[in-house]
Amino acid sequence: GLADALGYFSLQPVQVAKGLMIPSLVVTVLGLVVAALGVRCWQEEPHYLLAGISGTILFASGLMSLIPVAWYNHYLSALPAPAANAQEVGYSLVLGYLGSCLELIGGFSLALSLHQSCKECRRTK
Template sequence: MRTPVVMTLGMVLVPCALLLNLTSTLTPAWRQLHGFLDQPVDVVLYQGLWDICREQSSRERQCGQPDDLNYFGTEPVLVARGLMVTSLAITALGLLLATLGVRCWQDEPHFLLAGLSGLLLFIAGLCSLIPVSWYNHFLDDRDALPAPSAPVKVQVSYSLVLGYLGSCLLLLGGLSLALSLAPWCEERCRRCHKAPLAGPRRSSISTVYVEWPEPALTPAIKYYSDGQHRPRPAEQRGVGKPKVGFPMPRPPLKAYTNPVDVLAGEKGVESHGPSSRSTQPCLASLPCDSDL
C-alpha cells in the first residue's frame, strides 16, 4: 500500500519545522538594536532568549554581552524560553510516533498512531507560536522589553522570523498527520454497525400492538381478487384433474308400491303343512315370500 498523501506531507513539514524552531530558540537574534550615540554607526546589538551579541560591520561578533537593563528577567523572555523548549520536546516525541505510525518498513500504516502524533505536533506548533507572537507584540515596548532610549531603534531579527515559519509548518504538518484518523474512525464505525446487538431490542413504552380480528367477508368479496372471481375452496379440489369416460344416465328416484296382496295365496296353505306349498300357485305376478 502506498503511503497516504497526508502522511507524506506531514513527514516532510515536521522535520523542517523542528529545524527552524531549534534554530530560532538557540540563536541570539530575536530582535536587534542599532543607532547608539556613544558607539560607531555600524554597531548592532542582537538580543535572543539565552544570549546578547554585539556585531560591528558584519565582521566582528562578540557574544556574552552584559545585561545591564535586565532583559532576561522580563516576562516575555521567560515565557518564550519555557514554551519553546516544551515545543521542541513535544515535536521530537510526535515525530517519533509519526515515524512508527507511517511505517516505512510495514505494508499497512498505523492510522491511529499517526493521527495521535499529528495531534501532538499540532499542540507543539501552538506552544511555539504563542511565545513568538507575544514577543513580537511587545517588541518595541521598552517597558515590557527594556532597551536604550531614542535614538536607538528596535527591529525584528531573523530568529523571530524563523520561529514564525517553524510554528506555521508545525501546525500544517500536525494537521496533515491528524487527518490520518479519518480512515481509522471510518473503520471503527463500520465495525460498530456490523457488530450484533447485546440483547433483544425492547419496544418503546408508547408503542402498543393490538390484534384486531379480521372482519367476515361476503362470498362476493371473499372470492374476488385481482379483478377476477376465484373459485371456492370446494371447487378448487377438482380443478386440474382431467375427466375420463362419459357420464352414465341415472334413473329417476321414485317410491315403489305393490297394489296386490302377496299373502293372499298363502292363507290356505299354512293349515296343510309345508309339503303342499308348491302345489298352490301364487296369485300375484310378483314373487311370493314363500318362493323367496
Template sequence: MRTPVVMILGMVLAPCGLLLTLTGTLTPGWRLVKGFLDQPVDVVLYQGLWDMCREQSSSERQCGQPDDLGYFAAEPVRVARGLMIASLAATALGLLLATVGVRCWQDEPHFALAGLSGVVLFAAGLLSLIPVSWYNHFLADRAVLPAQSSPVTVQVGYSLVLGYLGSCLLLLGGFSLALSFAPWCAERCRSCRKAPPGRARRSSISTVYIDWPEPALTPAIKYYSDGQHRPRPVQLGAASQRKAGFPMPRPPPKAYSNPVEVLDGEKAPESHHGVSSRSTRSCGSALPCDSDL
C-alpha cells in the same frame, strides 16, 4: 499498500519545522537594537533568549554581553524560554510517534498512531507560535522588554522569523498527519455496524400502547379508490382461487390412407414368347396405357 499522501506531507513538514524552531530558539537574533549615542553608528546589538551579541563592521561579533537593563528578567523572555523548550520536546515525541505510526517499511500503516502524532505535532506548533507572537507584540514596548531610550531603535531579528516559519510548518505537518484518523474512524464505524445488536431496549413505564379500531369505509371509498374499480373481497377471492385438476392427454394425430390401388391397371400378364404384349393388347383399365400415347 502505498503510504498516504497526508502522511508523506506530514513527515516532510514536521522535521523542517523542528529544524527552524530549534535554530530560532538557540540563536541570539530575536531583536536588533542599534543607534546608540555613545558608540559607533555601525554597532548592532543582537538580543536572544539565552545570549546577547555585539556586532560591528570593523570587528568580529562578540557574544556574552552584560545585561545592564534586565532584559533576560523580562516576562516575555522567560515565558518564551519555557514554551520553546516544551515545543521542541513535543516535536521530538510527535516525530517518534509518526515514525512508528507511518511504518513505511510495512504494508499497512498504523492510522491511529499516526493521527495521534499529528495531534502532538500540532500542539507543538502552538507552543512555539504563542511565545513568538507574544514577543513580537511587545517588541517595541521598552517597559516590557527593556531597551535604551530614543534615538535607539529596535527591529525584528532573524530568529523571530525562523520561529514563525517553524511554527507554521509544525502546524501544517501536524494537521496533515492528524487526517490519518479518517481511515481509522471509518473502520471503527464499519465494525460497529456489523456488531450484533445487544439486548432489546426496555419500554418506558409511561409508554402506553392503544389499538385503535379501523374506521368502516364506504363502498365508494373501499372498492373504488384512486379512480379504479376494484372487485369486492368475495369476487377477488373467487377470481384468485386456484383451479383443481390436471390436463387431459390429447390423442395422437392420424395419418391419411387411400384405399384404392393406383397401380392395378398397369400390371399386365407376361406372354409365352417372353415378349410383352403391352403394345398389342388393349388396356382394360381406366388409367391411360402406353398405346394411347
C-alpha cells in the same frame, strides 16, 4: 556571555518565550517518534491511529512555539534592547513564525488520518 545591563532577560515575555520553547521542542520530538511508528515507512499498512495522535501532538507543539513568538513580537517595541540587535531579532521572529506555522500545518494534515482510523473501526464492527 554578555552582561544583561538593561534587564532584558528578566522581563515576562522573554521568560515565557524561554519557558515554552524548550517543552515545545521536547513535544516535537515525541510527536516525530510517534509519527515514525504510525506512518508507512517500513510497514505494509500505516497505523492511522498512531499517525493521527502524532498529528495532534505536533499541532500542540506548534501552538506551544507560536504563542511565545507572537507574544514576544507583540511586546517587542516595549522591550529594552539595543538597536544593533534588531535585525537578528527580526530573523528569529520570521523563523519562529515559519517553523510554528509549518508545524501546525503538518500536525493538522497528520491529524486528518484519525478520520481514516474511524473508518477502519466502523468496518471491523
